[in-house]
Amino acid sequence: MDIGLLVLSEHNRSPCNHPSWASSSDGRCSIALTTIAGTVAEESGSGPGFAWLRFGNVRVFSCYWTPNGDSAADRLEAFMGFLDGLDQAIRQGEREDETLLVTLTLSPRTGAQV
Numbered sequence: 001m002d003i004g005l006l007v008l009s010e011h012n013r014s015p016c017n018h019p020s021w022a023s024s025s026d027g028r029c030s031i032a033l034t035t036i037a038g039t040v041a042e043e044s045g046s047g048p049g050f051a052w053l054r055f056g057n058v059r060v061f062s063c064y065w066t067p068n069g070d071s072a073a074d075r076l077e078a079f080m081g082f083l084d085g086l087d088q089a090i091r092q093g094e095r096e097d098e099t100l101l102v103t104l105t106l107s108p109r110t111g112a113q114v
Helices: 072-092
Strands: 005-009 021-023 029-034 041-047 050-055 058-065 100-105
Touching: 005 058, 021 041, 021 050, 029 050, 029 058, 041 072, 050 072, 058 072, 072 100
Parallel strands: 058 100
Antiparallel strands: 005 029, 021 029, 041 050, 050 058
């Protein structure tokens, strides 16, 4: 199987300081280019719940969010904060000719009643 791009959530660990690997600042998701991709990451970035790589005119985000907080209002506020941070990261690195791919894993809280 030829796999050039890995988008990971809830993985065990991330390698440190690898140029073609980026992990979210909270360690919940990562993104990596493998040698099969035939290219290397030119830029990378991260924030809470997301990490991204740029290669050529493509930028790919790996995102992960899970509800937290005791009330629906707390969960909604946390989700809106996550989306605001993601939006800022997308806009800050935006290029006119780039192709953008955003992947998102939404993980429900186990045993929670909504």
